[in-house]
Amino acid sequence: MEYPVSVKGPQHWWPGDTPFEVAVGAVLTQNTAWSNVEKAIDVLRSSGAMSAQALTALPELELATLIRPAGYHNMKARTLQALSAWLMRHTPHGDPAELVDADLQALRADLLSVRGIGKETADSILLYAAGRPVFVVDAYTRRIGARLSLLPPGVDYDTTQSFFTARLPVDVQMYNELHALLVRLAKEHCRAHPVCSGCPLQVLCPSTTGTGVLSADRWQSEVHKRRSSS
Numbered sequence: 001m002e003y004p005v006s007v008k009g010p011q012h013w014w015p016g017d018t019p020f021e022v023a024v025g026a027v028l029t030q031n032t033a034w035s036n037v038e039k040a041i042d043v044l045r046s047s048g049a050m051s052a053q054a055l056t057a058l059p060e061l062e063l064a065t066l067i068r069p070a071g072y073h074n075m076k077a078r079t080l081q082a083l084s085a086w087l088m089r090h091t092p093h094g095d096p097a098e099l100v101d102a103d104l105q106a107l108r109a110d111l112l113s114v115r116g117i118g119k120e121t122a123d124s125i126l127l128y129a130a131g132r133p134v135f136v137v138d139a140y141t142r143r144i145g146a147r148l149s150l151l152p153p154g155v156d157y158d159t160t161q162s163f164f165t166a167r168l169p170v171d172v173q174m175y176n177e178l179h180a181l182l183v184r185l186a187k188e189h190c191r192a193h194p195v196c197s198g199c200p201l202q203v204l205c206p207s208t209t210g211t212g213v214l215s216a217d218r219w220q221s222e223v224h225k226r227r228s229s230s
């Protein structure tokens with residue numbers, strides 16, 4: 001996994017002015033494009049609502065209206081208020097950066113009990129907002145892992161996370177950078193229909209065809225051919 005880091009350089013992931021804003025972004029980005037999240041974050045900032053205290057004080061309906069650009073606004077308003085209340089219970093000022101000394105496994109389990117917070121969101125908050133060493137898995141990680149034959153197709157979240165954490169140093173910066181690079185690779189090359197030409201992992205990848213964009217049928221047939229001959 002050193003190759004793409006050296007090719008692409010630091011990705012400076014994840015956007016946000018404060019750890020709390022990063023945590024808000026991790027909730028708002030569920031099932032929507034980041035451009036929509038940015039619009040909702042701008043509204044929260046300009047309304048003076050970008051803090052755990054302010055978010056819990058807002059009526060739920062009002063918060064839902066403010067974050068409407070991010071989609072699923074009623075559900076996300078409930079989640080943001082639950083997360084804000086959770087942060088205020090677990091930290092002196094409702095700031096994820098203050099989670100730095102808590103027992104990590106207990107903290108993660110407790111965060112996962114917050115309504116609307118799934119594994120990817122919890123781990124994004126812990127890594128990017130709290131600076132804790134938790135490897136974040138998403139659909140891109142699983143897709144690339146399967147195409148590199150590191151993981152089976154359809155592999156679940158926990159298996160994928162364990163695979164990477166067993167092989168990487170426990171390092172916040174490493175987890176941060178690798179996740180960002182995998183996302184970039186998935187967007188630029190390892191798409192649903194892969195663009196293998198120019199992919200920095202091509203020389204390592206048993207699924208590569210090296211022939212640019214493939215049709216879905218051609219992709220399936222190439223993978224099958226290569227796996228049967230290996």
Ligand code: SF4
Nearest residue numbers: 189190196199205208
């Ligand atoms: S070579 Fe192709 S299939 Fe392999 S990781 Fe790169 S884009 Fe994905």
